[in-house]
Each structure stands twice: as structure tokens, then as C-alpha cells.
Amino acid sequence: MSDIRDEVVADFSDAFGYEPQGVWSAPGRVNLIGEHTDYNDGFVFPFAINRRTVLALGVRDDRRIRVASSFADEVVEIDIDDLSAEALEGWSAYPLGVAWALGEFGADLAAVPGVDVFIDSTVPVGAGLSSSAAIESAMAVALDEVWQLGFDRSTLARVGQRAENDAVGAPTGIMDQSASLLGQKDAGVFLDCRTLDAEVIDLGFQAAGLELLIIDTGVSHSHATGGYADRRASCERGAAALGVESLRDVTVDDLARAREVLDDETFRRVRHVVTENQRVLDTVRTLREEGPLAIGSLLDESHVSMRDDFEISVPELDLAVEVAQANGAIGARMTGGGFGGAAIALLPTDAVSRLQVAIDGAFAEHGFGQPVTFTVSASEGAKRER
Ligand code: ADP
Ligand code: MG
Numbered sequence: 331m332s333d334i335r336d337e338v339v340a341d342f343s344d345a346f347g348y349e350p351q352g353v354w355s356a357p358g359r360v361n362l363i364g365e366h367t368d369y370n371d372g373f374v375f376p377f378a379i380n381r382r383t384v385l386a387l388g389v390r391d392d393r394r395i396r397v398a399s400s401f402a403d404e405v406v407e408i409d410i411d412d413l414s415a416e417a418l419e420g421w422s423a424y425p426l427g428v429a430w431a432l433g434e435f436g437a438d439l440a441a442v443p444g445v446d447v448f449i450d451s452t453v454p455v456g457a458g459l460s461s462s463a464a465i466e467s468a469m470a471v472a473l474d475e476v477w478q479l480g481f482d483r484s485t486l487a488r489v490g491q492r493a494e495n496d497a498v499g500a501p502t503g504i505m506d507q508s509a510s511l512l513g514q515k516d517a518g519v520f521l522d523c524r525t526l527d528a529e530v531i532d533l534g535f536q537a538a539g540l541e542l543l544i545i546d547t548g549v550s551h552s553h554a555t556g557g558y559a560d561r562r563a564s565c566e567r568g569a570a571a572l573g574v575e576s577l578r579d580v581t582v583d584d585l586a587r588a589r590e591v592l593d594d595e596t597f598r599r600v601r602h603v604v605t606e607n608q609r610v611l612d613t614v615r616t617l618r619e620e621g622p623l624a625i626g627s628l629l630d631e632s633h634v635s636m637r638d639d640f641e642i643s644v645p646e647l648d649l650a651v652e653v654a655q656a657n658g659a660i661g662a663r664m665t666g667g668g669f670g671g672a673a674i675a676l677l678p679t680d681a682v683s684r685l686q687v688a689i690d691g692a693f694a695e696h697g698f699g700q701p702v703t704f705t706v707s708a709s710e711g712a713k714r715e716r
Contacts, residue, residue, distance in 0.1 A: 334382075334451075338448055358463070359377060364609075384715065395410060395413075410429070427497025470490055472714075491507050535622055622676070625660075633662065
């Protein structure tokens with residue numbers, strides 16, 4: 331099998347006519363548990379996956395930046411002095427937005443040289459595995475090194491988020507970049523979205539003979555549609571009615587009082603966030619005390635909460651979860667923002683192919699489009715490859 335690092339170096343040389351100075355990469359991520367908790371100042375627990383965005387970079391002796399990607403048939407070129415959030419558009423707003431955002435975080439962009447960058451990736455785009463954070467994080471570590479900025483990884487995560495929020499215009503949180511930059515092999519990144527404290531927690535999937543299967547339903551979801559904004563608004567309404575800054579400040583014990591204060595729908599939205607935060611904490615504690623074989627029920631409960639209380643599942647996701655649970659998974663849930671996208675199932679390695687066949691059969695039987703299933707393992711975060 332050809333190595334994507336060799337390919338990206340060859341593509342760089344073809345595009346720019348010289349040898350790159352180095353190769354950097356950053357992974358996509360999957361969220362193990364903690365959904366719609368990020369904007370409520372709560373907890374999330376993603377891990378970096380073994381699908382990566384890889385880039386080759388060469389330093390120039392002028393002030394131009396040129397970016398090219400195997401996913402795009404254009405080379406986008408800009409002068410460093412012309413970088414601004416408004417000037418950037420399309421796919422290149424992700425990598426160029428990072429160059430711009432480094433300046434927003436204090437890098438002296440007046441003093442750095444131009445670069446040429448060629449990008450390739452094995453992270454599927456738009457499947458909820460955050461190809462966007464992968465491209466941002468690869469660019470962030472590469473520029474941090476060749477521009478000798480010395481930013482720490484948490485700052486680079488905020489740089490990627492700033493690029494995505496302001497240059498791309500997508501109102502996303504800090505989870506994806508944190509996972510891509512801080513992830514480690516066979517470990518998850520337990521992130522407190524209020525303090526931005528991040529802790530790397532051993533998953534132990536490999537030692538326990540477990541595998542995580544992604545079941546991409548192919549049902550497309552879009553943050554632009556009303557559902558996501560509507561759920562955020564419900565959370566803000568709930569927090570205001572309960573007199574707290576955010577739902578992070580509400581505990582499971584407070585829910586009895588919340589039921590008296592809130593209308594039924596807002597109460598159920600609040601209950602999802604409050605119990606989901608608790609499930610993230612319980613997952614981390616359970617991993618430490620008992621190991622991964624004991625976290626299955628937390629994944630299952632997370633799905634029920636999203637299906638019934640937060641109401642962000644769709645029939646394809648519910649079917650994927652049910653079939654997984656009936657075919658050897660120790661736990662399964664939808665993952666990501668909802669209204670489509672993927673489900674995850676944690677299961678013994680020797681049960682994977684049986685489940686894949688069962689999923690295909692069940693989707694066909696229900697007249698649903700054919701899902702795409704593949705396993706991912708927890709991998710190391712962004713790094714220099716060569
Ligand atoms: P995802 O769930 O994969 O993060 P997003 O919509 O957030 O989906 O980000 C996908 C977008 O990021 C693509 O449409 C493209 O603009 C950009 N992108 C991601 N990876 C690459 C790549 N390797 N080359 C060029 N652009 C990319
Ligand atoms: Mg994304």
C-alpha cells in the first residue's frame with residue numbers, strides 16, 4: 331500500500347517544483363461521549379483517530395503563501411500582509427485561516443516567511459470525523475514550527491477554532507481541535523469546556539480486545555438547519571430560568587426542582603445536558619476504576635437521552651444502535667450533533683464483521699440507503715512526520 335506521506339511529497343514537488351522541507355500530520359476525531367455539552371460549558375470525551383490529514387511544506391524567501399490540496403483543483407495564493415478573516419473563502423479558508431489566526435494570538439506575522447503547502451487526507455470529509463480540525467491542526471503545528479512561534483497545544487487548538495469560527499464562519503467549539511492536537515495512542519481527551527483543562531485518559535480498548543465501529547448512515551446533517559440553533563436556544567432558556575450561567579452549573583440532584591420550573595420540552599432538553607455531563611464524568615471514572623468493558627451502559631444511556639430527551643436522532647441512527655446492541659456491541663450511541671451522521675458501537679474485535687453484515691441487512695430491509703462502516707482506533711495527535 332502506498333504511503334500518503336510519500337504521495338504528498340510527490341504532489342508537493344509536482345505542484346511547486348522543489349522538495350518540501352518537512353511533512354506534518356493531524357488526525358480526525360470521534361466523540362466517545364458528551365454530546366451538546368460543549369456549548370453548555372460542560373464535558374466532552376473525544377479521541378483522535380487513525381485517519382489523518384497530511385501536509386508537505388516548504389519555506390519561501392518571499393511573503394507569499396500558496397496552498398494546494400488533493401481535494402481541490404486549484405492552488406490558492408495570498409500575501410501574508412493580505413490575510414484577514416474576510417479575505418478568505420472556500421476550502422482554503424481552513425489552512426489560510428490558521429495562518430491568519432496565529433497572528434490574532436500574538437504571532438508577529440510581519441516577521442515570518444511565506445510558505446508553500448500541499449495537503450492530502452484519509453479523513454472522510456463531512457462524515458462527522460472532523461476533517462476540518464485535522465486540516466487546521468496539521469497547519470497549526472507546521473506553521474508553529476517553521477515560524478518558530480513556540481505556542482503550546484492548547485493555544486494551537488484555540489487558533490484552529492478561531493480560524494473555523496471567523497475565517498470559515500462555522501460556530502464550532504474547541505472539542506475537535508483539542509482532540510486532534512492533544513490525542514494519544516489508545517487514549518481519549520477528557521475536556522472541560524469551561525476551563526479548557528484537558529486530561530488524557532487511557533481507554534484500554536486494545537488490551538480489552540475491543541474495537542470502535544463507526545456506522546456512517548449517510549444521512550446528511552447541517553448546522554445551518556434549525557435543529558442545532560433551536561437546541562442551543564432551549565439550553566440558554568433553561569439556564570436563564572434556573573438562574574445559572576450555563577447548564578454546567580446544574581446537577582442531577584437539581585433536576586427535581588428544574589421539572590417544577592420548566593415547561594416539559596425545555597426540561598427534557600436540560601435533562602439531556604445535565605445527565606450527559608454526568609455520564610462523561612462517569613465514563614472517565616469507570617475507565618479508571620473498572621476498564622472499558624464497563625462503560626457500555628453509559629453509551630447506551632447517552633443514546634436514549636439524545637433520542638428521547640434532546641430529540642436529535644433519526645430512524646437510521648436508532649436502527650444502527652439497536653442492531654449493534656443486538657449483535658455483540660457492549661454499548662452504542664449516535665455521535666456528533668445529530669439529525670444524521672454516524673453512530674458508534676464498542677464491541678469485541680471478533681464481533682465486528684458479523685455486526686457489519688447485520689447493519690447492511692437491516693438498512694436494506696428498512697429501505698434505508700447503504701451505510702458505510704469502518705473501525706477506528708485511538709491514535710496520537712498532530713505531529714511532524716519527517
Ligand atoms: P467535517 O465533519 O469533515 O469536519 P466540515 O464541514 O466541518 O466537515 O469540514 C469539511 C471542509 O473542510 C471541506 O468541505 C473542506 O472545505 C475542508 N477540508 C477538510 N479536509 C480538507 C482537505 N484535505 N483538503 C481541502 N479541504 C479540506
Ligand atoms: Mg468539521
